[in-house]
Amino acid sequence: MAELTSPSPAADAVLSARGVRLGFAGDVVLDGVDLDVAPREFVAVVGASGVGKSTLLRALAGLLTPQHGEVHLSAAGEPASRAWSMVFQAPRLFPWRRVRANVELGLEGLGLSRAERRARAMAPLELVGLAPLAERWPRTLSGGQQQRVGIARALAVKPRVLFMDEPFSALDALTRQRLQGELAELRRRSDAAIVFVTHDIEEAVLLADRVVVLAKPDEHAPAGVRDIVTVDLPLDQRRGQAGFREYVQRLEQHIGVAATHEETPS
Amino acid sequence: MKRLARHRRTLISAASLIGLVALWELALRLGWLPGNLVPLPSSIPAVLWAEIHDGIWLEVVLASLSHYSVGLAIGSVLGIAVGVAAALVPTFDAAQSWLARLLRPIPPLAWIPFAIIWFGVTETAAAFIISIGVFWINYFTSYSAVRAVDDGYYEVAQAFGQGRFTARLAKISLPAAAPGILGGLRAGLGQGWMTVVAAELFGIPGIGQRMMEASGLLATDVVVVYMLTIAALYALFDFLFMSIQRRALRWQN
Numbered sequence: 440m441a442e443l444t445s446p447s448p449a450a451d452a453v454l455s456a457r458g459v460r461l462g463f464a465g466d467v468v469l470d471g472v473d474l475d476v477a478p479r480e481f482v483a484v485v486g487a488s489g490v491g492k493s494t495l496l497r498a499l500a501g502l503l504t505p506q507h508g509e510v511h512l513s514a515a516g517e518p519a520s521r522a523w524s525m526v527f528q529a530p531r532l533f534p535w536r537r538v539r540a541n542v543e544l545g546l547e548g549l550g551l552s553r554a555e556r557r558a559r560a561m562a563p564l565e566l567v568g569l570a571p572l573a574e575r576w577p578r579t580l581s582g583g584q585q586q587r588v589g590i591a592r593a594l595a596v597k598p599r600v601l602f603m604d605e606p607f608s609a610l611d612a613l614t615r616q617r618l619q620g621e622l623a624e625l626r627r628r629s630d631a632a633i634v635f636v637t638h639d640i641e642e643a644v645l646l647a648d649r650v651v652v653l654a655k656p657d658e659h660a661p662a663g664v665r666d667i668v669t670v671d672l673p674l675d676q677r678r679g680q681a682g683f684r685e686y687v688q689r690l691e692q693h694i695g696v697a698a699t700h701e702e703t704p705s
Numbered sequence: 706m707k708r709l710a711r712h713r714r715t716l717i718s719a720a721s722l723i724g725l726v727a728l729w730e731l732a733l734r735l736g737w738l739p740g741n742l743v744p745l746p747s748s749i750p751a752v753l754w755a756e757i758h759d760g761i762w763l764e765v766v767l768a769s770l771s772h773y774s775v776g777l778a779i780g781s782v783l784g785i786a787v788g789v790a791a792a793l794v795p796t797f798d799a800a801q802s803w804l805a806r807l808l809r810p811i812p813p814l815a816w817i818p819f820a821i822i823w824f825g826v827t828e829t830a831a832a833f834i835i836s837i838g839v840f841w842i843n844y845f846t847s848y849s850a851v852r853a854v855d856d857g858y859y860e861v862a863q864a865f866g867q868g869r870f871t872a873r874l875a876k877i878s879l880p881a882a883a884p885g886i887l888g889g890l891r892a893g894l895g896q897g898w899m900t901v902v903a904a905e906l907f908g909i910p911g912i913g914q915r916m917m918e919a920s921g922l923l924a925t926d927v928v929v930v931y932m933l934t935i936a937a938l939y940a941l942f943d944f945l946f947m948s949i950q951r952r953a954l955r956w957q958n
Contacts, residue, residue, distance in 0.1 A: 502863060525864040531857050535880040535956045545865035548872070576956050596865065 452513075453478050453599045453632050454499060459508035461494050462661070467506070469495055470661040474651060476600065481626060481633045483643035486653030487694055490662045492636040493528075493604050495653070499634060500525060500602050513599045516630070519549045519559075520597035526606045530585035532577040538588050539564065539573040545596035563591035566628065567621065583614035590622075594629060601631040605638065619645060623674060640694070644670055644686045645677050652693045666693050744926035749933070752926040761915065766934065769901050769911035772828050776835025777897045781890055783836070784843025789886075791844075792851035793870075793878060805844070813838035813900050817907060826908045834904040839893040846892065850885025851878050884957065887950045894946055898939050 454476040461469045469491040476482050486492050497503040499510055500523055515522045524545055532541045542560040551559065564570045567587040577585055586606060593601055607615040623646055626633070637643050643650045647670055654665040668690060672680050709717070730746045732738045744752075756762040791798045791805075813834050824830035858877045862868055867876050879886070905913025912931050919927035 500864065502860065521866055523864075527857070527861070529857070531861045533858065533861075533877075533880070535883065537956075544861070544867065544876075547876075548866055578956070578958070592865070 467661040483647035523600040524593040524598040530589040563594040772831035776832040780836035780839025784840040788844040788847030831904040846889025850882035854881040
């Protein structure tokens with residue numbers, strides 16, 4: 440594992456983690472996680488369910504304090520922006536706010552006037568194609584539209600790092616595919632690095648520059664970084680390209696080994 | 706259960722009410738009921754007019770409304786403040802928990818002796834008694850409503866730089882709990898109004914006192930006039946509150 444990551448934080452990284460250990464009470468779930476994320480890089484984190492992907496994401500964002508190790512996240516890039524933001528598995532829009540006011544949430548307290556906030560919220564809403572629904576209540580939106588609003592809310596603060604916690608897993612297959620395509624497109628227009636947790640390996644290979652595989656060495660040990668795979672395919676039409684299936688198979692093997700261990704406890 | 710069409714339902718409800726009043730009138734006129742125990746329904750409009758014409762009706766209604774609004778305002782504001790604070794601040798929650806458990810089962814009217822000792826037979830005493838019942842309803846519903854707020858919203862707040870206590874309170878706890886808090890306010894509106902009359906029975910000017918006077922003279926028609934007044938005013942408050950509530954919660958269904 441050690442040779443796959445650099446020992447000291449990379450100089451230009453927007454996010455670095457060193458020796459991160461995470462758990463609940465006495466249980467260690469993840470240990471020895473090292474990770475560097477470069478500006479504008481898209482890093483996917485995959486692993487079997489329960490391996491600690493979402494927990495790692497929250498620790499990288501600073502929502503959880505690691506039991507051991509360090510996480511360093513760059514400060515906000517420009518005035519009236521935030522260092523990071525997050526898209527959750529469920530959209531978690533505030534039902535008592537209209538769509539635009541939901542997108543404005545992260546802009547509050549940044550010293551912007553109401554008009555500036557409004558303008559800043561409309562730009563990402565246009566990006567996700569929902570500007571015409573800005574004055575609607577969230578409950579009147581479909582699941583896919585709500586998740587788009589969640590993405591717009593996260594982009595509005597112009598984050599250095601955008602954390603995404605299985606953002607498409609609660610959507611139907613068609614909507615998921617459409618949003619995956621939209622996200623690939625959004626990357627070109629945003630300066631944010633993206634850390635994207637998913638249990639869907641194809642999704643990871645489809646979108647990411649690098650895929651981090653979390654797995655347990657054996658069923659009693661905490662999980663760690665088993666492999667980091669650089670996806671060397673052009674972003675356009677990845678699914679149809681020659682190497683796509685090989686990447687998917689390689690990653691499936693890494694996760695599959697750990698999954699077999701989990702299913703056959705001694 | 707089978708549902709009735711709306712107009713049919715209204716028709717049956719109206720017919721039932723009118724039928725009952727007619728039966729009551731008939732029972733008195735035919736001598737099935739003694740006339741000194743209940744008034745003739747047909748005599749009520751004239752008595753109401755007399756009360757209004759003499760200025761008594763407006764005077765006692767305004768007096769009751771003044772205790773009611775003061776008691777309601779104090780009880781609601783304090784109830785919501787304490788309930789929300791207890792739901793959000795664990796130390797305060799622990800500090801008030803046993804005290805609340807001890808005091809909550811005591812009915813507002815059991816405070817009448819202290820109300821008289823502390824405030825005398827005054828409007829303040831009535832407002833105090835009203836505020837107690839209103840307080841507990843608002844305290845309990847606000848506490849439960851804020852406790853029931855989905856933790857996920859707080860994580861969103863934290864992720865978007867709104868993690869400070871005041872931001873969480875204003876942007877999450879209060880709006881997310883608003884349906885419950887408003888439900889408590891509405892229940893307090895009713896509970897407070899019921900307490901008004903009881904609080905006035907011991908001599909504080911208002912609807913209750915007027916009813917006691919009338920009952921002393923066996924003027925059952927006057928008693929009924931004020932019973933109907935209480936019902937009508939409550940229906941009015943509830944209707945007004947419902948329209949405000951509907952507007953405040955229009956983000957819901």
